[in-house]
Amino acid sequence: METTPPEYPFIQEENIDLKKFLFKILYNWYWFAIAMFFALTIAYLVNRYADPIYSVTSTIIVRDDTKAGKGQLSGYENLIEGMDIFRSKKNIYNEMGILQSFSLTYNTLSELKDFEITYVLVGRRGIKESPLYNRSPFVVEIDTSHVQMRGHRVNVFLMSKDKYRLTIDEGMNIDTILHYGDPFINESFSFRLFLRNPETFDPEEQLSNKYYFVINDLKALTNQYKGKLNITVNDKKGSILILTTQGQVAQQECDYLNKLGEVYIRSGLEEKNRIATNTIKFIDEQLKNIVDSLRKAEINLENFRIKNDIIDISKEGMAIYDKISEFQSQKAVLEIQKNYYQYVLKFLEKSVNVSDMVAPSVAGITDPVLISLIQQLIELYSQKTNLQLTTQPNSPGLRLINQKIYETRKLLVDNVKSLIHSTELSLNDINKNIDVLTVQIKKLPIKERQLLGIERVYNIANQIYTYLLEKRAEAGIAKASNVSDNKILDIAQPENATKVKPKTSLNYMIALVLGFIVPLTILLLLEYFNNKIIDKKDIESKTQVPILGTIGHNTTEDNIPVLTHPKSAMAESFRALRTNLQYKLNEKNQKIIMVTSTISGEGKTFAAENLGVIIAMSGKKTLLASFDLRKPKIHRDFQLNNEIGISSYLANQHSYEEIIRETDIENLFIATSGIIPPNPAELLENPRTKDFFLQAKKDFDYIIVDTPPLAIVTDTLLLIPYSDTILFLVRQNYSSKDVIPYLDDLYEKQKLKKLGILVNDIKLSSYYGYSYGYGYGYGYGYHFGYGYSYGYGQGYYEEEDIQKSLLRKVFHFLFHK
Numbered sequence: 001m002e003t004t005p006p007e008y009p010f011i012q013e014e015n016i017d018l019k020k021f022l023f024k025i026l027y028n029w030y031w032f033a034i035a036m037f038f039a040l041t042i043a044y045l046v047n048r049y050a051d052p053i054y055s056v057t058s059t060i061i062v063r064d065d066t067k068a069g070k071g072q073l074s075g076y077e078n079l080i081e082g083m084d085i086f087r088s089k090k091n092i093y094n095e096m097g098i099l100q101s102f103s104l105t106y107n108t109l110s111e112l113k114d115f116e117i118t119y120v121l122v123g124r125r126g127i128k129e130s131p132l133y134n135r136s137p138f139v140v141e142i143d144t145s146h147v148q149m150r151g152h153r154v155n156v157f158l159m160s161k162d163k164y165r166l167t168i169d170e171g172m173n174i175d176t177i178l179h180y181g182d183p184f185i186n187e188s189f190s191f192r193l194f195l196r197n198p199e200t201f202d203p204e205e206q207l208s209n210k211y212y213f214v215i216n217d218l219k220a221l222t223n224q225y226k227g228k229l230n231i232t233v234n235d236k237k238g239s240i241l242i243l244t245t246q247g248q249v250a251q252q253e254c255d256y257l258n259k260l261g262e263v264y265i266r267s268g269l270e271e272k273n274r275i276a277t278n279t280i281k282f283i284d285e286q287l288k289n290i291v292d293s294l295r296k297a298e299i300n301l302e303n304f305r306i307k308n309d310i311i312d313i314s315k316e317g318m319a320i321y322d323k324i325s326e327f328q329s330q331k332a333v334l335e336i337q338k339n340y341y342q343y344v345l346k347f348l349e350k351s352v353n354v355s356d357m358v359a360p361s362v363a364g365i366t367d368p369v370l371i372s373l374i375q376q377l378i379e380l381y382s383q384k385t386n387l388q389l390t391t392q393p394n395s396p397g398l399r400l401i402n403q404k405i406y407e408t409r410k411l412l413v414d415n416v417k418s419l420i421h422s423t424e425l426s427l428n429d430i431n432k433n434i435d436v437l438t439v440q441i442k443k444l445p446i447k448e449r450q451l452l453g454i455e456r457v458y459n460i461a462n463q464i465y466t467y468l469l470e471k472r473a474e475a476g477i478a479k480a481s482n483v484s485d486n487k488i489l490d491i492a493q494p495e496n497a498t499k500v501k502p503k504t505s506l507n508y509m510i511a512l513v514l515g516f517i518v519p520l521t522i523l524l525l526l527e528y529f530n531n532k533i534i535d536k537k538d539i540e541s542k543t544q545v546p547i548l549g550t551i552g553h554n555t556t557e558d559n560i561p562v563l564t565h566p567k568s569a570m571a572e573s574f575r576a577l578r579t580n581l582q583y584k585l586n587e588k589n590q591k592i593i594m595v596t597s598t599i600s601g602e603g604k605t606f607a608a609e610n611l612g613v614i615i616a617m618s619g620k621k622t623l624l625a626s627f628d629l630r631k632p633k634i635h636r637d638f639q640l641n642n643e644i645g646i647s648s649y650l651a652n653q654h655s656y657e658e659i660i661r662e663t664d665i666e667n668l669f670i671a672t673s674g675i676i677p678p679n680p681a682e683l684l685e686n687p688r689t690k691d692f693f694l695q696a697k698k699d700f701d702y703i704i705v706d707t708p709p710l711a712i713v714t715d716t717l718l719l720i721p722y723s724d725t726i727l728f729l730v731r732q733n734y735s736s737k738d739v740i741p742y743l744d745d746l747y748e749k750q751k752l753k754k755l756g757i758l759v760n761d762i763k764l765s766s767y768y769g770y771s772y773g774y775g776y777g778y779g780y781g782y783h784f785g786y787g788y789s790y791g792y793g794q795g796y797y798e799e800e801d802i803q804k805s806l807l808r809k810v811f812h813f814l815f816h817k
Contacts, residue, residue, distance in 0.1 A: 020537065024523060031522075036515030043511035046502055049128045053501035054250040058257045058492040059234070060241045060264070062095045063485035092239050095486070096231045099243065099264055103385055105226045107267070108260045109218060115256070116142070116218075122210040133252040137206060138164070139196050140213055143183070146190030150217035156193070158206040164193065189215075225256060240489065250497035257492040265486050272485075275359070276475055282343065282358040283472045286336065287465065294465050297458035304454050324437045328460040331430045334423050336464070337363050341420045348409060354378050367419065373412040380405045533735045536759055542737070543744040548584070548727065548756035549577035551607065553763045559637045562610045563665065566617070574614040577758065581611075584725055584754060591697050594705045594723035596716045598739045602731040603760040605633045608706040611727075616668035620701040623660070625671040625692075627719055628708045629680040632673035638663060645674025649692065650683040656695050669700070680708075684718040693722040711739070725754040731761045 025032070098104060109115050119136035120129050137158060142148060157165040159177070166184065168174040178184060183192050195201050230244045243260070247253040340363035347357055354377050360370055384401045392398075533539060536547055551573050558564045562571040581593060595608040605628065612624035626634040627646060635642040640661060648654045649671075659671050677683055696703045705723065707716040720726065728743060729735075747755050 020535065021523075021527070024527070025520070028519070028523065031519045032516060035519045036512060039511035039515035039518075040508065043507040047504045047507055049123075050502040051129070051248050052499060053246050053248060054253065054494075054497040055244060055246045055500045056250055056253045056257060056492045056494070056497045057242055057244045057490075058254075058261055059489040060099075060243065060261055061487050061489050062092055062239050062241060092233065092241070096233075096241060099231055099241070099260065100226060100229055102222060102226055104260070104264060104267065105229075106218065106222045108256065108263045109221055109225065111263065112255060112259055114252075115221065116216060118214045118216055120212050120214075122212065124208070131248050131252075132211075133249040136211065136213075137196055137201060138180075138211070139194050140215075141192045141194065142215065143185075143190035143192075146185070147188070148190070148215050149188040150215050151220070152188070153212050153214055154189070156211040156213065158201075158203070158209065158211070160203045161195070161198065161201055166193075191215075229260075243492075246500060250494040254492035254494050254497070258488075261488045261491070265488065268485060279358050279475045280472065282340075283468055283475060286339065287468045287472065290461055290465050290468065294458070294461035297454065297461050300454050300458070320437055324434055325459050327430050327434050327437070329463055331427060331434075332460055332464045332467075333364055334427050334430070336467075337365055338420060338423045338427070339363070340365060341416050341423065344416050345413065348413060354381055370412075370415055370419065373408060373415060377405065377408045377412060380408060531737050532733050533730050533737055533740075533759070534733060535762075538737060539730065539740055539757060539759070542740045543747070543757075545728075545740075545743050545747045546756050548580045548758055549573060550759040550762050551577070551603070553761050554606070559606060560609055560613055562614050562617075570610075571614065574610050577611060578614050578618065580756075581725065581727070584756065589697060590724040591701065592693060592703045592705060592722060592724045593727055594707055594716075594719060594725070595727045595729065596707045596710050597729035597731075598711045598735060599709050600631070600712065602709075602729045602735055604709075604729045605637075605706050607727065607729055607758060607760060608704050609634060609637055612668060612670075612702075612704040613665060615702050615704070616665055619667060621667050621669070621699075623669045623671060623696055623700040623703045625696070625703060625705050626673040627684075627715070628706050629673050629677060629683065629715065630708055630713065632676070634670060634706060635672040638670055640670060640672055642672045643675060645672035646692070647674035647677045647680075647683060649674070650686045650688050651677065652688065656692065660699075681714055681718065684715055689719075690722065725756060728755060728757050729760050730757060732759060732763065734761065 114134050117140050119132040121132055122129055155167040159165055163177055163179045165177050180194050181192055228245050232242045234240045234242050243257055245253050387398050552570055554561055562574050595604045597604045612622050616622040626632050629647050644654050645659055649659045661670050663670055707719055710716045
């Protein structure tokens with residue numbers, strides 16, 4: 001009666017085997033070493049040849065009117081604030097925009113003459129190029145009256161203290177030798193070259209050096225520096241700006257930042273002075289018109305008093321006089337305001353630079369709409385100026401700004417005309433009031449009436465003159481005490497520069513990390529996409545089918561190593577397999593062991609031959625039957641004639657006794673396959689197949705049946721009913737994992753009786769930790785037969801001489817104690 005092994009619940013394991021993966025990393029250590037070597041080499045080359053980039057900073061404190069109160073202003077600032085001469089309110093974010101504007105950057109670079117030409121030293125291998133700034137051994141003097149080709153490379157070789165070689169490629173093909181100071185002139189260039197320090201020039205030191213210079217395009221250079229300037233506020237509550245820029249030469253970047261701060265402060269001060277000058281000019285024009293009137297009124301008043309000997313005026317006359325004077329004062333103010341409105345209209349017709357316009361407060365105007373429109377127009381023109389330097393004339397941004405300027409100018413003109421109209425209405429009302437008072441004056445005595453008229457004209461002129469003189473004095477004081485709203489706190493200094501690229505230590509650290517991560521990622525991907533069976537755990541985690549043994553890689557040239565190397569690890573592994581099979585076939589008359597696999601090349605014939613030999617060597621009468629009628633191999637390995645065999649027996653051409661052949665190996669008999677028939681499957685369905693196995697069971701202790709691959713042909717399925725156990729071959733790193741679920745399904749449905757798996761071609765040097773013939777355990781379930789602990793048995797085998805590396809010896813010592 002056949003014994004059924006006990007069923008154990010099967011759980012499919014999907015977790016990553018960390019120990020196995022660690023061994024895989026250790027086994028492939030050289031790939032990590034190679035990857036790290038290349039990564040460190042690249043890091044070294046980057047650190048060696050990458051252009052060094054330095055960061056420099058300066059700080060500027062700016063006035064922020066959104067945070068400063070009246071109490072924080074100085075005396076003259078309070079005076080100016082009261083006059084509202086410098087009417088634009090300072091905002092820290094607007095100032096940041098000004099510092100990063102194209103116009104300010106352009107003006108800054110225009111004043112830095114060393115920025116006009118870039119001098120470069122070319123490395124010996126031509127890989128690295130180092131800008132020299134003002135440390136170049138020569139200087140170039142450009143002829144400003146001649147057109148210069150910008151951005152074109154001019155090569156220079158300093159030959160001696162007297163002459164140099166000049167070459168220009170890129171289509172010009174110029175190669176000439178010149179003396180220092182000689183002009184070089186063609187259609188593209190006109191310049192002279194001099195030694196910077198002729199006294200200290202060393203020709204031998206410079207002989208191997210190669211230089212070139214480039215005449216820079218100022219607009220392109222402006223865009224470059226404008227783009228790399230970074231501005232931050234150091235404190236959310238403060239108004240200190242930190243200016244940072246980066247470049248290959250720290251001194252050059254420091255010079256730029258310091259000059260930028262200087263030009264920024266100077267331009268702000270110049271703007272304030274220009275507004276003050278225009279204000280004084282406007283007041284002077286008004287004073288010029290009133291001085292003559294005041295002088296005439298003063299003379300008339302003096303002459304009238306002398307001629308008529310009248311000193312006092314009656315109380316009634318004084319009352320009328322005071323009222324008329326009040327109206328006349330109001331009229332004078334309105335006349336000044338009207339003049340200012342007309343000035344604005346003329347200014348808009350003639351001038352584009354509205355920032356030079358006199359402030360409305362000078363004329364005593366406080367209309368918020370007018371002031372707001374003027375400020376908006378000034379800001380729009382400033383934006384337009386910056387855009388014109390960086391964009392095309394028909395760019396969408398410029399068209400949008402022009403449209404806004406047009407609309408704002410139109411609103412401003414309409415507002416001014418409206419103010420003129422309202423002022424004229426006010427003047428008419430005042431004139432009517434004055435006319436009423438004039439009628440009352442006519443009732444006074446003629447002398448008194450004449451005196452009142454003269455004094456009225458004089459007082460009006462005097463009041464206007466006094467008012468204008470006060471404004472003139474205020475504007476003069478404001479201009480005289482004018483200082484910049486901003487101040488440089490810290491200038492940029494090259495000794496404080498910070499190297500930001502290349503970051504040597506960080507690059508080496510990144511190289512080490514990448515040198516480890518890249519091969520690790522590749523190993524993970526290979527592991528993830530690898531569909532081959534690598535070790536026993538790939539099988540154990542996915543099936544309940546027991547593993548009956550593992551066979552190592554055959555390092556000999558013999559196909560039957562158990563015969564030629566009986567004390568080898570290979571032979572011992574087959575002995576362990578023999579023991580496991582004997583334990584599995586524990587019932588009477590269970591003798592037939594069928595050996596098969598999924599596809600060709602997994603080693604089923606090799607396993608069948610060596611299993612047959614090892615069983616025969618134990619004293620058991622063994623038959624090795626070659627039922628692979630399509631690709632027979634056994635007859636070649638045992639050097640037997642294959643003309644007579646199983647195919648001829650099944651075809652009823654030979655008897656059972658005729659096909660059973662005795663070999664030189666004691667207790668081993670072989671039935672070869674015979675001549676390859678045209679219809680193997682039909683032959684196997686012949687009743688003589690059953691007769692063969694019945695007779696073989698009577699004559700032999702064990703029958704080893706070599707069959708075709710299970711997944712290729714149906715022959716094996718026809719032979720399964722005659723087998724007592726099936727030994728299914730899987731080969732390391734060759735067989736697909738997809739076969740395991742298929743086997744498990746057959747096993748669970750009892751379609752394959754007493755199925756067992758044999759793992760073949762395990763590499764002795766692999767990282768998976770196999771040791772031939774060991775690790776099978778006792779009992780049913782996953783393992784059968786006997787087994788020793790992993791790693792035992794050193795010195796018991798007749799092993800091949802396998803050379804181990806020093807690293808593997810260390811691993812062996814650490815993990816195989």
